[in-house]
Amino acid sequence: MNKNITVIPRHGSSLKDKLYLPAIYDGVKVTFKHFFKNVSDINAVDTLEYPEEQPTDITERYRGLHRLTHRPDDSIACVACFMCSTACPSDCIFIEATEREDGHDEKMPKSFFIDTLECIFCGYCVEACPCDAIRMDTGIFSLTGSSREDFIMDKEQLLSHKGAFGEENSCARD
Amino acid sequence: MSTVAIVIAISSFLLGTLLALLTIPVLVWLERRIASLIQDRLGPNRTNVFGFRLGGVVQSFADVVKLLLKEEYYPSHIKMGKWLFMLAPVITFAAALLAFMAIPFADTLHINGEALRVQALPIDFGVFWYLAVGAIGVLGVIFGGWLSHNKYALLGASRAGSMVISYELPLGLSILAFIITYDTIDFNAMVQWQSGVFFGFLPAWGILVQPLASIILIVSLFAETNRNPFTVAEGESEIVAGYMTEHTAMKFAMYFMGEYVAMNTASAVIITVIFGGYQIPWVSTEMMLQNFSVFAGVLMITVPLIVALLIRWMRKNNTVRPTVTTDSGRNFETKVLTIALLAMTALIEVILLYLIFFAESTLANSITVMLFQIVVFVAKLMMFNIFFIVIRWTVPRFRYDQIQHLGWYYLLPLSLLNLFITALVVVGVSS
Numbered sequence: 001m002n003k004n005i006t007v008i009p010r011h012g013s014s015l016k017d018k019l020y021l022p023a024i025y026d027g028v029k030v031t032f033k034h035f036f037k038n039v040s041d042i043n044a045v046d047t048l049e050y051p052e053e054q055p056t057d058i059t060e061r062y063r064g065l066h067r068l069t070h071r072p073d074d075s076i077a078c079v080a081c082f083m084c085s086t087a088c089p090s091d092c093i094f095i096e097a098t099e100r101e102d103g104h105d106e107k108m109p110k111s112f113f114i115d116t117l118e119c120i121f122c123g124y125c126v127e128a129c130p131c132d133a134i135r136m137d138t139g140i141f142s143l144t145g146s147s148r149e150d151f152i153m154d155k156e157q158l159l160s161h162k163g164a165f166g167e168e169n170s171c172a173r174d
Numbered sequence: 175m176s177t178v179a180i181v182i183a184i185s186s187f188l189l190g191t192l193l194a195l196l197t198i199p200v201l202v203w204l205e206r207r208i209a210s211l212i213q214d215r216l217g218p219n220r221t222n223v224f225g226f227r228l229g230g231v232v233q234s235f236a237d238v239v240k241l242l243l244k245e246e247y248y249p250s251h252i253k254m255g256k257w258l259f260m261l262a263p264v265i266t267f268a269a270a271l272l273a274f275m276a277i278p279f280a281d282t283l284h285i286n287g288e289a290l291r292v293q294a295l296p297i298d299f300g301v302f303w304y305l306a307v308g309a310i311g312v313l314g315v316i317f318g319g320w321l322s323h324n325k326y327a328l329l330g331a332s333r334a335g336s337m338v339i340s341y342e343l344p345l346g347l348s349i350l351a352f353i354i355t356y357d358t359i360d361f362n363a364m365v366q367w368q369s370g371v372f373f374g375f376l377p378a379w380g381i382l383v384q385p386l387a388s389i390i391l392i393v394s395l396f397a398e399t400n401r402n403p404f405t406v407a408e409g410e411s412e413i414v415a416g417y418m419t420e421h422t423a424m425k426f427a428m429y430f431m432g433e434y435v436a437m438n439t440a441s442a443v444i445i446t447v448i449f450g451g452y453q454i455p456w457v458s459t460e461m462m463l464q465n466f467s468v469f470a471g472v473l474m475i476t477v478p479l480i481v482a483l484l485i486r487w488m489r490k491n492n493t494v495r496p497t498v499t500t501d502s503g504r505n506f507e508t509k510v511l512t513i514a515l516l517a518m519t520a521l522i523e524v525i526l527l528y529l530i531f532f533a534e535s536t537l538a539n540s541i542t543v544m545l546f547q548i549v550v551f552v553a554k555l556m557m558f559n560i561f562f563i564v565i566r567w568t569v570p571r572f573r574y575d576q577i578q579h580l581g582w583y584y585l586l587p588l589s590l591l592n593l594f595i596t597a598l599v600v601v602g603v604s605s
Contacts, residue, residue: 021389024565024568024569027568027569028564028565030568031212031564031567031568034212034213034214035212035564037245038211038212038214039211040487041490041491042216042491043491043495045211045214045215045216046214047214047215047216049494049495049498052494052498052499052500053495053497053498054489055287063488089517091276121330124584138352
């Protein structure tokens with residue numbers, strides 16, 4: 001026999017296995033153990049009482065809701081290059097560019113909309129951005145609204161989101 | 175018939191109906207909560223009425239409202255047999271409900287020479303009633319699946335048919351062994367037989383007298399109720415919802431409730447036939463009636479103990495975690511329920527004290543014993559229902575040919591062998 005072949009012994013042919021009942025007894029022992037442990041101290045069950053308890057394990061790499069970053073002097077970092085809306089696979093970023101007057105670059109977005117109902121949170125816009133102007137490090141995982149329009153984020157909303165992990169400003173523009 | 179007889183007949187009918195129908199939401203809730211606790215989750219625990227959650231049982235009533243208000247949808251491709259398609263869930267539900275009616279909830283009351291059965295249907299051929307009516311339930315499944323004119327539903331129905339031929343024979347033969355042992359077809363007489371002792375010290379419960387037939391009975395009843403490990407008539411992964419694929423809203427709810435009523439009925443039959451029914455071990459009804467003051471005294475000690483344990487558990491567990499700021503009215507609920515439980519205990523104590531020291535009426539005594547037996551019956555019923563649920567969330571499913579294999583190659587020969595030995599022993603003992 002080829003020594004690369006490992007023969008795994010087949011289980012289930014002994015009388016104990018064929019009776020089924022010992023196996024069921026073992027299984028019921030396990031389930032009852034969990035049941036009594038949990039029923040004797042319900043608050044020790046390792047779940048999140050969600051709306052009251054918020055998750056604490058959101059990491060820096062978590063792709064939350066988008067934000068537009070600022071430069072150190074609080075002006076917008078975005079230069080309206082359309083890289084993000086080009087990279088976007090779900091076509092949910094709508095930018096209108098305008099001339100820039102504050103002496104930093106030539107262009108800035110006049111309007112910047114992200115339709116978060118279309119967005120699939122893939123993070124390609126963040127990867128594509130040459131100015132570190134769009135980020136997904138807000139840590140916001142839950143977005144609610146009462147109409148579809150509530151989910152279309154405009155430039156002011158996106159600028160007002162704060163980074164949750166320390167880095168506030170764009171690292172590529174000064 | 176005297177007034178007492180009429181009152182007992184009506185109240186036991188009401189009790190049977192309530193016990194069968196009111197346990198449905200409780201069982202649905204128990205199923206979901208126990209499943210989640212087994213899997214280290216919490217399950218539905220938020221729904222409340224004025225802050226009263228009762229552990230989340232209110233969720234089931236919300237579900238009932240949802241199912242009642244859903245759109246009643248009739249598949250337009252069903253041209254023939256529409257009335258039977260509509261009737262099928264009702265057959266399943268009604269069969270399970272009617273089969274439950276033959277179960278005794280307490281021992282026969284003897285009042286002024288009249289023997290009053292505490293059964294919803296006061297019949298003395300309960301076993302045959304159960305076998306005849308209980309077996310109709312699966313017809314509803316087969317009709318419903320067949321007349322849906324849907325391939326999944328037809329597959330489910332044919333699987334249900336394959337189940338019937340697998341379990342009905344072992345079920346009947348194992349019950350026959352019990353009929354020979356107890357020498358009766360009356361559920362109540364079976365329970366009375368089991369209140370004796372066996373080998374001098376063991377309670378003469380069916381599970382100890384007839385262990386093999388008991389196991390076959392339990393396995394066959396698991397199959398009859400269509401519960402795990404014998405869920406074949408429906409299977410999410412292979413045939414969608416099986417026989418009830420085309421049934422919506424209340425028609426679906428009928429099947430759904432029928433499953434829980436059937437589970438309840440099966441539990442009731444199992445505890446009546448093999449776990450001593452409404453009796454506690456070693457203690458027969460006559461013993462309780464003859465030594466009533468001792469019985470009442472023991473009850474007066476145990477009831478506060480049980481209530482104290484319950485309140486302690488509730489105070490510990492009906493809380494939110496320290497990290498959660500809003501308590502959602504749980505402290506208030508605990509307080510109200512504690513007061514209600516204490517008041518109930520005090521009432522029971524006062525009544526028992528009165529019965530021990532002042533009342534000389536045998537009627538009051540026997541009614542107290544009857545109520546106690548009903549409580550024991552319900553407690554056992556719920557314990558066995560919980561066993562059913564735990565088994566469902568423990569064991570994987572059988573394939574339907576494996577069930578036929580099990581039924582025909584193992585259960586049928588074993589039950590025949592058991593029947594043979596039982597008959598030999600019974601003939602040997604009696605001659």
